[in-house]
Amino acid sequence: MKGNFSKFIFFFVTLILYSYFILTADAYALTKNQKLLLESWDLLNTSYLDDTFNHQNWHLVRQDLLKYSLKTREDTYKAIDEMLITLDEPFTRLLRPEQYHNLQIETSGELLGVGLRIQVNSKTGDLEVVSSLKNSPAYFAGIRSHDLVLEIDGISTNSLTLDQAAEKMRGPIGTEITLTIFSSQDKKIYQNKIIRKHISLSPLIVNIEKTLPNLFIGYIRLDKFSANAAEEMKKAIEKLRKEGAKSYILDLRDNPGGLLQGGIDIARLWMNKGTIVYTINRQGIQDSFSSFGTPLTNAPLVLLVNKGTASSSEILAGALQDSKRAILLGERTFGKGLIQSLFELSDNSSLAITVARYETPNHRNIHKLGIQPDRFISEGPLTYDEIATVKDIQYQEAIKFLKEKNRLLEDG
Template sequence: MRKRVFWPVLALVLPLVLTLIWWVPPAAALTENQQLFSQAWRIVNRAYLDDTFNHQNWWLVRERLLKEPLGTREETYEAIEGMLASLDDPFTRLLKPDQYRSLQVNTAGELTGIGLQIALDSESGTIQAIAPIEGSPAFDAGLQPGDLIWEIDGVSTVGLTLDEAAARMRGPVGTVVVLTVQRVNSEIREKIEMVRSRIALNPVVASLKTSTTGVPVGYIRLGQFNGNATAEVAAAINKLEEQGAQAYILDLRNNPGGLLQAGIEIARLWLDSGTIVYTVNRQGTLGSFEATGEALTDDPLVVLIDRGTASASEILAGALQDNQRAVLVGERSFGKGLIQSLFDLADGSGLAVTVAKYETPNHRDINKLGITPDRVVSRGDLMPTQIASGSDPQYQAAIDFLATEAVLAHAS
């Protein structure tokens, strides 16, 4: 009786297995474009954070799209983009060769365009400003975190990918781009004209300030976590120490992040010991990065954050807050707790793939939630020229706090 049940079931399963195997074309039979598509599929299959692939059969996605002609490279790119779109993750995306080169140049410390970091706004389907880079055309035009960009040179941004929108905002130095912008808490859309320029991504501005009680305060504003950031922050701390700083303000407002490793290394400049960040992969495996040595200073520290503080900035702020190394002042941060890695494709293009999420040392998952400061202070309508002045309420709150803390620290 048992055999009569077993063999019919086996007979049904075996043809199905043989059918699936039959549909796998040998590598030698694939065209160059099919091989490129398969390479992209394999990278996502191996590395993507969500092993359900947005609750779909990832193998069948590959099989269906490999049946498409893929006669040209552009058709292949469209197939890869369609495959990635099914994940419903705007951070996992194809970077065509020119986009990939541009991203690599950006993280190295150079940029041409208007200097605006952007994200996709899930509610409107359009592009949202995260933060303008200081000194850029976007910064000078007064763009703020949360502003919605509805059009770029008259072209609707609804449905554009981040890289497509960024490509439209980039361009030769001296050329004009017009953005249709809806400000935060406003229903009005206005057109803003900007002239593209070459933007030097010198991420650090530092100076010695004086508190109301005469305490010398080292002020460091960090605009982006690029390849230069760690060395420049270290140099700024050392110089301010030589000038007699007794307390510090680290300004991460409007800092959209950048290189994860830079965020970790800068945390080590402030921490003697302790966990900086945990990473969690799709198997749920925890990895961690730790402080590895003596900090450059143990003086009291305030970190300024706002809704433009994102990604690597949030890693740094969370590490300093959870290790009780700093007091956070300002507004709730952006809330990007996902980590992407870049992968090369055979034709010079690349993939940005979400490979992990991070948690703060106290195991807080801040994705879409952000980090809440210890002292909530509204930024208000702050002009660029008013940053780190008496007209800057968040900076002034930090100065007032440190005026007392620095005196107590040095007295003890």
């Protein structure tokens, strides 16, 4: 009996040692490119929201990855791209080193390029201009919201991802780029030769409507949730209060989002105590972010939203709508209810991985549904200079609402 047990122990220990040496040998045999590929697989394996990985055997995917012939780093990136395609989820994506670097610059509040915000139209697949940053090279070239970017330096944008197109538009100060643009205004195609420059990305446009007797309306347009957005918003509210603002319009139209924390911090500037957003991870564990104290102002607030209002913008809009802090006016929002985290890889590239989904304070899941405004007001394309003017129907409706709100408050 003891002899059999000793043989079993010997066999078991031998098996463990054999497995260890095999695994160690495999690890040493891996090339740098294979290690990078498996590093990406590991991050997804531990962090990705959908633990079914789009209903596929994720470990079998790993085995298949090791069969790839990865002669160059670009071969590795393409293999990672192919792995991500199997997830069938566009927000989880690879950022090559230059793309990752550019994203860090943009979220920091500075940019080298032409000054275009772009998106892929979900219905047509066209590369569409969200907006031209004021006083940017693209702005002075006459490129406006809803124009289509057909070619970048002669390369069709149909062959480029959104990140690739954005990367091609960025570049050293003083270098030239040629953009082939289809104008949404006159339905013609133009070629624009543009010189790249340094662009300071102040995320806010601030002014005050003083044409109404006894009612000054503060207007704040937020273009993106960058690292400095909350601090800039705080300064804007304080400035407008000193100028006599009695109510506010916060314009989130065509704001694609950005940093999650930015949306939370800005909500705290406007909200009383209460939940801002719930997040749910792959284990189904729910967490929440809340507003803790007194807002900078309790004055009436209207949020302007449209189909370009997405991500962190929707978190802010959902929080202010559910808490009844603001009235939403405009069109249904984009509907992105997923949260991504950035994971830097060993070669300075990065994976943006969907790690959670979110719900509004009333537990609404708005992914692919969007947020319905309290007052639906449709509006056609506007040039940058027409925003917040008499030609801006949604803006004028917001002013009309606030005038009526003010009258009722005075009567009450």
